[in-house]
Amino acid sequence: MIIRLGYVAISMALNNTTSSTMKYTNFIKNSNYDKLLEIIKNNLDVLEEVLKYNIKNNIHFYRLTSKLIPLATHKDVDYDYITPFLDKYNFIGNIINENFLRVDIHPDQFAVLNSVNKEVVKNTINILKYHYTILNLLKIKDKIIILHVGGNNFGKEKSITRFINNFNNLPEYLKNCIAIENDDKIFNIIDCLYISKKLNIPIVLDYHHYLCNNDGELIENVIVDVFSTWKNKTPKIHFSSPKSKLKCEFRSHHDYIDVDVFIDFLKKIRFIDTNFDIMIEAKAKDDALFRLVRQLKYKTNYIFIDDSSFIL
DNA sequence: GGTCGTCAAGGGGTG
């Protein structure tokens, strides 16, 4: 199987960011729409630079920042972030497609589809639409929006039912790109498999979350079912390492990846015969990815295809 | 020019 590694949003090697923003209070002060457009232009320029950097360094898998467009889903800010930049979106989209980059996106903690608060659910749908819009403007063919199941009000069973009901009320185009991820506290991989079966949607396995939250279920016993939720698409896995082994800091992300845990994980699922992507979720971003690769080259006999891909 | 509290937004956990 071929495994490709990716990283999230920011490249440490480039001294810039795709996540420049403007605080709402500051926006209110000046009602400065020009400044917002300027920030978008900058974010898109940097995104182009990051993608070219990824191509140059043979990184095929990348997650967009959710903060590409400042205040995009704020209820009191309404502006056109599409038309002025159509050419730019197109241009970047072509770079992605011509180089077969796999690009996905992951809304942050405020997207809670199963919330008991109607306003929050409404907000969440807006957030999902915004993320879809970004993927669409960048002409991404396999649109994947990764979502957590959400809150736990009134118990797990009821919370899962709320997720399923609210999901079913989404427009078809959103349903077609949502994948769910197991979280580190409540909804484990077994819960995700149950939901996936009901809704026919893919599951992103987060191995760190799995280590934090599982019912003793062995990874080698669920991996086939998890991967089969992707049908003919390339399955995705999230990988990060705990900040420390202490219980209080276990859930926090480390700057880098623990190579031994990484190797151990791959050993467990080695019998799989599917290509897949692993998103490296480490604070040191691409630097963590490259360090991991160096360590793997030293410690294993994996056959490396390029700077971020290997055969197992 | 550097430091540090704050940020639109949700929700879990504790006492």
Next chain:
DNA sequence: CACCCCTTGACGACC
């Protein structure tokens, strides 16, 4: 119920 925690990088007020 009040409070603090997570997480996130970046803003921007302030020195």
